[in-house]
Amino acid sequence: MSSELPVVLKSIQKKLTLLGEKQQRLEGENKQLLNQIVALELRNMELVKKMNEKEESFKTLKMARKMAGDNTDTHGVKRQINELVKEIDKCVSLLNR
Helix, strand or coil, rough: CCCHHHHHHHHHHHHHHHHHHHHHHHHHHHHHHHHHHHHHHHHHHHHHHHHHHHHHHHHHHHHHHHHHHHHHHHHHHHHHHHHHHHHHHHHHHHHHH
């Protein structure tokens, strides 16, 4: 039994060394993945902002076309203008608080 002890200890030391190396590798991968997540979240925020800007541009263009186009759909244009006025009123009331 005592002759096997050094062999067992070397085996345990080798396994511990391998585990330490694996831990370091995994910690490096984890750090890299966390950096990728941050970068992707920033990119996502940029894309959402662009999408919102494009949607607003589209709404504005749509309303301008309706106003410039035929006058038969004045009810829809008036409704959109009223919605915009209500939204502006809400903003003003929030600013006055």
